Amino acid sequence: MLSRTASNLFWMGRHLERAETAARLLDVGQRITLLPNTEAGYQNEWNSLLQASGTSALFAQKYGEISQENIEEFIFFDRDNPASVASCLEKAREAGRIVRTALTSQVWDALNVSYQELRRIERQPRSKLDTAGLTDFTTGHTSTVRGAINATQLRNDGWHFMNLGYGLERADATARLLDVKYFVLLPRIEFVGSGLDTYQWQVILRALSAHRAYHWAYGGDITAGQVADFLILNGESPRSLITSLYEAVWHLDGLVRRYGDGVPTSARDKAREVLTGLQARQIDMIFDEGLHEFLSWFINELGTVSNLVHQDYLHGGA
């Protein structure tokens, strides 16, 4: 497979997942602002969320004032925001268009339809749109693409690259969302375990479409330890760090098997090492270590794996 093709498939997967993350972020923010008593009012929460996605400076520069409309515009529609839903869907479709020959017609169809729909929504007056609808639009279409990939793509190297992109991006997104929760959202340490704390956890679970799953898995009350366990170490939870990374490793293993000895395996080796590190941890150990410190380590390691993927496969050995 052409290195450029592999690279586009990899980034197509990443951008689709990133579009979904942006939509979920919008959903989290929206729900948190519905909460009555926070210290600095809702503006503060939005700002925290923007910080988490690394776009708060851009927002301040372009819009200044935080309002529901501005935020929606920025996170969903704004092409100047590289992490907006529209930007990500456009980039994913662009990548797909470049590698049309590596996609089944069903996958291209799903990808193209989501983009055409996006353009239709963009033409509607903003007052006719609501946040929940935009989130549903995004998760609905990204799921359709995902489904088409799983149902119709050959299980070849291209499939591995797409899913590798998905896996790494998903692990990264969950880690960042968790980091926002503890490091940014909760104003002071004495709020840990308070009603506000619990409510925020609920919101995070909802944003990950995971709050029902959480109840199935743990039953009973929402506690910080259990939610963190669910989102970091639970192998049944579809968006947990361990599941996402496990899948990334699985796809890297697939590439190594397919390509044989002639091709370097440093990305796979590194990913395995991180996975082993996760498997060796208990949730208590993570809290002792400090959640933020743990997540920073994890996000950093993911970055390394992603760079190694580029090094091993995407430069074409020339």
Add this chain to the structure above:
Amino acid sequence: MSCYNEMFEGDHVREPYARLREWVETMPDDFRQMKQAEAEALFRRIGITFAVYGEGGDPDRLIPFDMMPRVFEQAEWRRLERGIKQRARALNAFLRDVYGRGEIIRAGRIPARLVYQNDAYEKAVVGFVPPRGVYSHIIGIDLVRTAKDEFYVLEDNCRTPSGVSYMLENREIMMRMFPQLFRQNRIEPVDQYPDLLRRTLESVAPAKCTDRPTCVILTPGHYNSAYYEHSFLANLMGVELVEGQDLFVDGEFVYMRTTTGPKRVDVIYRRIDDTFLDPLCFRPDSMLGIPGLMDVYRSGGVSICSAPGAGVADDKAIYTFVPEMVRFYLGEEPILNNVQTWTLWKDDDYRYVMEHLGELVVKEVHGSGGYGMLVGPKSTKEEIEAFRAKIQANPSNYIAQPTLALSTCPTFVEEGIAPRHVDLRPYCLCGDRIELVPGGLTRVALREGSLVVNSSQGGGVKDTWVLSE
């Protein structure tokens, strides 16, 4: 101006259109609208769009599709086929000759200046003969019809003719929407084209290639207006679609960068211009080319289709000499007519054209896409005078032709069905054999009375049928 309507012979409907006539006349209005919307949705979903250079606006514009097919009967097609293949052989013989001994010039049949001082003449390949002596592997010949048995060649496209994806997709969509039409009419298939193209490319593999050749399509990238076609063909042929950045030269060969390291490439079907092939040979500022490619090409390490320099055969100035080529190289009389052409760098021609601007079509020698041309009978006095000034400023940049009474085909319009002018571009493949699939791209001028069929100027496309016996 009276035109030949391809559906009628006097008052009655011609045989090939008989069943279609019934189909059209019994079609309810709402059904037609529904099908038209369905076709448009299909085109948009599969992503066939084209971008118009320099017009801005929607980069994903759809080319209008007309559901009424254009039909040829077997005998008509046979004659066309012979004429097209004959022309393709002559054009390749001409290229072999002008990059070799130049016999046709020595014989005084074509002025040396028109060939050797032509911008498209590539000095870098003089004396090099590509595999099987083929320079132009895909030749698109633009034809118009003026009477039942009268066809004219408007121009030859020897470099990288586009549009073949429309030929294939138009058929695909017609078969999907109207399967009963295909059961009622026996229509020759065209979907073998991608396989024939791949076989053609494989048949011109370079001398140094000993295994089964690896072919690729080289595209300028996804911003190119024909990118859809490039990826569509690569997909159907089962070959990689590469950009310049994917290829590199190492020693005697060209390689592509893959996830498992470098892989050798033997045949490049390029959809980029000569000047962007190799910055070391042509344009040092080109970002698109592959440095060193031409050296590998000249030493038989890779084949390039069409061969660099093939463009000299489809220049509008050379065009007037193609019938002469047929006689000179093949010893045959040309089957297809050339349109009478006045070349404005000749004094007599210049005088004639300036006196008859209102009756003629005047084109830029290097223009394409229907831009920079004057259709005399369709223009106002002011437009003609404005164009006159442009010609006076640089006469040698123009040629003129009589305004042909282009044939019409019935076409779906707002009010139902009406005749519209059409042309035809078949695609001739030249490798170890010369092949032509029975069909081509029919373009239709959708505006009433218009003679300009270019998609950038309100033209649409139709499925083109050749009935089997």
